[in-house]
Amino acid sequence: MPIYAYRFGLGWLFGSRLLLLNHVGRVSGKRRRTVLEVVEHDTRDGSYVVASGWGAGASWYRNVVQQPQVMIQVGRQTIPAVAITLPNDEGADVFAEYAARHRMLARHLLPRLMGFSVDGSEADFREVGRRLPFVRFVPRTGSGQ
Template sequence: MEIADRPQPPTGAARLLFRAPVHLYRWGLGPLLGGRFLLLNHVGRTSGRRRRTVLEVVDRTPGGAYVVCSGFGPRADWYRNVLAHPRVLVQVGARRFAAEAEPPAADEGAGFFVGYARRHPRAAVRLARMMGFVLDGSEEDFRAAGRELPFVRLHPRA
């Protein structure tokens, strides 16, 4: 595995394109995205304002938690926000629930990325490239990249 160049979060027109799925949820069309994406409602770490981000679901754990990843690294606003304020609201399709955000250990994140690559091999290669990783497609390369990525587990709260 080689880290070529870690991308910056999108700005301008690219940011508008990345934000488009948020509008689907606002218009009540979130179920069209199925269970592969979720809407994360979180609080800004400095502003205290409500924020919304649509993220791809990397994995589901037996306890009903969803695992997501910050493709733009640990400097992504949503990631820093949930570390500062881990109580969040999640919507997957039409289902909404309160959750607690928790970053897993790096080795656990490696396992999540390997599992994602097994389920979605072409998407995993494209995402890795977009995130600045040059991978040979081997499980060990996906595991190494997964150790570098910031994952978050979203546990449902009672």
């Protein structure tokens, strides 16, 4: 459903909570679109971090690992970006911070959807974050756009 909102120019309704990822299929070479929840936004460099809740086997994740030059849309802004996978320890930090901001969601809903069991401690959230693949979308600058 959110993809249709973006298609009709209504992505601004999601603010910076969701982003539309435009990427290339690694097998088909066709353009693909996926809506993802923003886990972190770094205002210093304009980057956005998302998690692959379905693991490293998710198609969008495998696509951006193979072809990291992507376009993301956040709100009304379309941004050429490079997808960079995060090391496990950085993913642990990101997820612990996310869990602190969204305690109910992180403690009750997300673990069930992703197949994790958590007790609600920061250490537990860090362990989940170590197991999830995270991607940082960094805006491209210069003539390489």
